[in-house]
Amino acid sequence: ExxxxxxxTHLIKTRGQQVTLRCSSQSGHNTVSWYQQALGQGPQFIxxxxxxxxxxxxxxxxxxxxxxxxNYSSELxxxxxxxxxxxxYLCASSLQSGRRETQYFGPGTRLLVL
Amino acid sequence: xxxVGLHLPTLSxxxxxxxxxxxxxxxxxxxxxxxxxxxSGKGPQxxxxxxxxxxxxQGQRVTVLLNKTVKHLSLQIAATQPGDSAVYFxxxxxxxxxxxxxxxxxxxxxxxxxx
Numbered sequence: 415e416x417x418x419x420x421x422x423t424h425l426i427k428t429r430g431q432q433v434t435l436r437c438s439s440q441s442g443h444n445t446v447s448w449y450q451q452a453l454g455q456g457p458q459f460i461x462x463x464x465x466x467x468x469x470x471x472x473x474x475x476x477x478x479x480x481x482x483x484x485n486y487s488s489e490l491x492x493x494x495x496x497x498x499x500x501x502x503y504l505c506a507s508s509l510q511s512g513r514r515e516t517q518y519f520g521p522g523t524r525l526l527v528l
Numbered sequence: 529x530x531x532v533g534l535h536l537p538t539l540s541x542x543x544x545x546x547x548x549x550x551x552x553x554x555x556x557x558x559x560x561x562x563x564x565x566x567x568s569g570k571g572p573q574x575x576x577x578x579x580x581x582x583x584x585x586q587g588q589r590v591t592v593l594l595n596k597t598v599k600h601l602s603l604q605i606a607a608t609q610p611g612d613s614a615v616y617f618x619x620x621x622x623x624x625x626x627x628x629x630x631x632x633x634x635x636x637x638x639x640x641x642x643x
Contacts, residue, residue, distance in 0.1 A: 456633030
């Protein structure tokens with residue numbers, strides 16, 4: 415177990431709706447990254463938060479947004495859901511923000527958009 | 529562009545054999561690589577990492593080899609067990625500009641271990 419938890423485990427939404435996914439980082443980790451993993455693919459980096467500020471972003475539109483809280487829990491928000499947003503959403507925590515910091519993943523939230 | 533890819537999408541071995549999973553990367557500036565194991569319904573699990581100033585690193589039953597000349601990474605699993613059956617991803621930490629801390633994953637190799 416990595417000590418990283420996510421909720422909910424599964425979620426079904428319809429196109430156009432909004433969704434909030436939650437992550438609780440490993441104790442003491444001040445950095446959280448979010449990834450989207452489509453079926454049969456490797457995870458794709460969405461963004462990273464360090465000390466409550468966005469600290470890097472991948473090729474995802476602004477309707478993907480996030481928050482990190484002082485207790486290092488975090489949220490991923492997706493507005494105006496599209497069918498292609500159906501995927502496993504993973505959060506990963508690391509001790510620090512950096513190029514060589516090991517990221518520990520949670521079990522993910524599987525989102526289905528109908 | 530930057531990418532990390534795998535040569536073999538599937539690998540089947542017998543229990544007790546050694547397994548080798550390969551990965552190619554294209555960004556010559558990459559300096560940190562990680563192997564993850566992902567079982568069905570779970571998130572990626574860290575196996576082992578290696579920095580670019582090394583060419584080999586060993587863990588428990590696993591060895592990672594890095595060949596920077598040809599931009600190739602491999603994961604060796606000794607005495608493979610049925611519990612090793614999973615998808616294995618190599619990942620690269622880009623760590624520059626707005627992608628600081630970003631991990632770039634390959635597509636994955638499915639390892640199946642037959643008893």
